[in-house]
Amino acid sequence: MNYTITIKSSGHSFTCKADETILDAALRQGVALTTGCRRGICGVCIGTLHSGCVNYLNDEEPMAFFTLDEKDVEEGQEIEKIVICEAMPSSDLILDVMEVDAPEGLEHKNLPANIIAQNPLSEDIVALQIDLPEDEYLQFLPGQNIALVEEAGTRHLFSLADAPRDGKTLTLHINTQRSSLDLTTVHQTCLRLEGPQGEFFLHSYNKKCIFICEKEGFAAIKSMMEHMISRYASTQQEMPALYIYWLGESDADIYQHQLVEKWSDKYSNIRFLPIISSQNSSDNDGNTAKLLALLSQQLEIEADYDLYISATANTVDILEFELLSLQINPPSIYYQHF
Numbered sequence: 328m329n330y331t332i333t334i335k336s337s338g339h340s341f342t343c344k345a346d347e348t349i350l351d352a353a354l355r356q357g358v359a360l361t362t363g364c365r366r367g368i369c370g371v372c373i374g375t376l377h378s379g380c381v382n383y384l385n386d387e388e389p390m391a392f393f394t395l396d397e398k399d400v401e402e403g404q405e406i407e408k409i410v411i412c413e414a415m416p417s418s419d420l421i422l423d424v425m426e427v428d429a430p431e432g433l434e435h436k437n438l439p440a441n442i443i444a445q446n447p448l449s450e451d452i453v454a455l456q457i458d459l460p461e462d463e464y465l466q467f468l469p470g471q472n473i474a475l476v477e478e479a480g481t482r483h484l485f486s487l488a489d490a491p492r493d494g495k496t497l498t499l500h501i502n503t504q505r506s507s508l509d510l511t512t513v514h515q516t517c518l519r520l521e522g523p524q525g526e527f528f529l530h531s532y533n534k535k536c537i538f539i540c541e542k543e544g545f546a547a548i549k550s551m552m553e554h555m556i557s558r559y560a561s562t563q564q565e566m567p568a569l570y571i572y573w574l575g576e577s578d579a580d581i582y583q584h585q586l587v588e589k590w591s592d593k594y595s596n597i598r599f600l601p602i603i604s605s606q607n608s609s610d611n612d613g614n615t616a617k618l619l620a621l622l623s624q625q626l627e628i629e630a631d632y633d634l635y636i637s638a639t640a641n642t643v644d645i646l647e648f649e650l651l652s653l654q655i656n657p658p659s660i661y662y663q664h665f
């Protein structure tokens with residue numbers, strides 16, 4: 328049985344199964360709630376229950392209840408508190424809990440990173456899967472980065488390529504032509520992960536967005552797109568329009584085009600526009616010119632898009648300059664380059 332959980336202060340809602348914790352359901356559906364131990368001990372996830380009923384795992388009250396004090400009793404009337412990492416709904420719920428919507432709300436971690444798989448996505452791009460130690464997880468915002476740090480201290484910065492879910496297994500897209508991380512020996516190395524970091528993240532779930540990426544810059548856009556999709560999949564609300572422009576010098580650069588086509592086939596609000604250089608040419612400037620022509624047409628009709636660009640430094644510089652000179656001014660532009 329599914330129940331509806333509504334967060335009173337933000338109006339965000341999601342569904343939760345009767346045998347699932349509220350926190351797990353929220354993370355599964357892309358609602359970022361503040362968490363700590365995820366074992367009912369630290370009290371970080373305590374929220375206020377305004378209506379509805381909950382059960383606890385093993386029918387035991389979590390230890391975190393010992394952290395409650397007098398301020399949790401207002402005007403002589405007891406406010407019902409719940410520990411969302413252990414509470415499961417037995418009815419629809421209205422509650423208040425802390426949501427994370429900015430990097431400052433996230434815990435920065437330094438953890439051992441265990442490489443569990445390397446899957447080639449194209450000739451140059453490899454999906455690297457990392458597992459975190461038991462009882463550890465990484466909470467991040469869609470689009471953010473981590474650093475992989477080698478024993479000798481060399482740092483490699485990568486975008487996280489998945490939507491934030493349970494934060495236990497993470498995926499990175501490594502461009503073997505660009506990265507100095509040696510994938511042939513990486514499984515023998517003692518790697519650590521530091522993060523999350525970066526100001527390039529999805530700033531609003533309700534705005535129409537244009538995502539522009541190039542090569543492995545797709546990783547951050549994928550994280551944002553998957554987050555949007557999971558966020559809207561379980562609600563009756565209509566997803567805002569999302570456009571993905573993916574620039575490449577060849578078909579191989581658009582290395583997960585089938586995934587993006589699948590999204591655009593399934594959701595009418597998602598449009599995919601790959602822009603590939605003409606044959607026998609590595610015409611990056613031609614691609615950005617094509618992109619700018621399309622953008623100026625699109626933004627002339629409707630300008631209220633947030634614009635996210637994840638591309639090489641050269642492409643970001645050109646786009647930044649040209650968007651300014653063409654006076655294309657969507658409300659917010661967020662850049663990340665590599």
Ligand code: FES
Binds near residue numbers: 373
């Ligand atoms: S996250 Fe620590 S008590 Fe829930």
